[in-house]
Amino acid sequence: MTNSLWKLSAIALAARVHRGEVSPETAVEAGWEGPAREWESDVHAVVHSNREARFAGAQAVDRQGPLAGVPVLVKDNLCTIDYPTTCCSRILAGYRAPYDATVITRLRASGAVVVGKGNMDEFAMGSSTEHSCYGPTRNPFDLARVPGGSSGGPAAAVAYGLVPVSLGSDTGGSVRQPAAFCGVFGLKPTYGRLSRYGLVAFGSSLDQVGVFARHAGDVALTFAALAGPDPYDATSRPSPAPDVSAWDTGVQGLRFGWPANLWAAGVDPVLVEALERSAAALERAGATRVPFEFLPGEYGVAAYYLVATAEASSNLARFDGVRYGHRSADAADVRALYTNTRSEGFGPEVQRRILLGTYALSSGYYDAYYHKAQQARTRIRHAYAQAFTRCDFMLLPATPSLAFRLGEKTANPLAMYLSDIFTIGANLAGIPGLTVPTGLSELGLPSAVQLLGPEDSEPVLLRAGRTLEVNGDLTRLSRDHPVEFEWPTRR
């Protein structure tokens, strides 16, 4: 029994715990037993975990909670009392937060068990999980390739079957891009819907906690458990979160935008074909295609790498060797303490972004860079708002390419930044986005598409995501479908 539990969806696993057929302890350990050890040693998705903490978590489970007994891996930038929180940076080596992030508190209150911390690019700055002080995570479908980033660990863990659900964070695509590379669902919610309290800040006006899962229904279940106002996050929305319980009701009568100019050039033909197949599936299920032109993604990338780095240079000023984390042993005065601690503790990509952000905010350059980027952000927001007067959601690529090779883009930061060209706009506009897996290419690598909608359109995105999960087959939409089809794992 234990041996097949790891294949279950979170919904199915929680149902077995509700009925008393499976204990939370067994449910939580299912993914960690047997061949998972070999998978984990190859993939390296997890940076902090231990059996004692998992067992203690399982014993405390509310057995009737919506996520009863469901093991969840969370990105290493979400504060947890029971595991270190290091953002995979030397500067936070050994740090333990004195409190749980709000999303962690809500996970636990829903019956889920936090089983450990997932690998990531240092401080969420990267698109490949190669910039981690613990070493890279590898793509479970091809160990020579990256899982995407920055939430590569949580994405890969769901893909190879360690856990059915994981949490990441998405500042410019850090949930949706690795979800695409690893062949799983990845939701970046509307800005302000999931609390940022206890999420280590990178770009505060862009950061949003996101959800990975293998099934659209599991994303909906987890979103429902986590979303809603939080008095500890001044940017959380005060109104109730949208109701996503109708995720299995199809797309009859909905209109989807088709901005084909975005993939006219520079997108892998495998992904263009995935878009065509997905559009056909949505049409079979009763949705209507609305073609239009949309603002090219390059502008978003340009604005983003000023706004995000400016905010990062300010947010990361707190890491100075005084209150937590690494402290340089070699400092004669307090100024040297700051400089030496930060130079020793931050990796090259983080330093590069702090420098860029400091430059954009510095005297004489503020108007030319930061101010202009904020104006461009307004322009981009308007473009989305206009598009959503014509359709209920947009269909577009999640990434320009399939998973790339380790080392392929590390020497060229700009090339790495451009791998987020289709995801960044949603962060600038504060709108939700969902990556939907569409199968494996001839190379055996996952392909995916992305859905974007206006603020609070999570219910629509999940209905469309579920429709694509069943390939437009309306008879399989039901959550009670007896056979939950299997995702293409290599484990």
Next chain:
Amino acid sequence: MSIDEQEVARIAELARLEIPAGDKAKVAAQLSSVLEFVATLGQLDLSGCEPTAFAPAEAPLRADEPDSRRLTPELATAAAPECEAHFFLVPPIVENVNP
């Protein structure tokens, strides 16, 4: 817009980072290539576009409420590399005038 090594040194000073002399040219080239790309924003018509600092909030910031959770001095200083009696310790800030 390109950045030279001197400019890299100036920004690094502001950011409290030390870039090794041998790396400055590489960092300057990398930052320059990003800034060159960022210049594409000049192609956008931004007239009438007010700057957006945050994604639009649906309501103004709420009033603060008293917090029942308390971080004790012990917990607040527990992760400090050096502390004494719940104070954070740092190296001298001013020169010792009375050695």
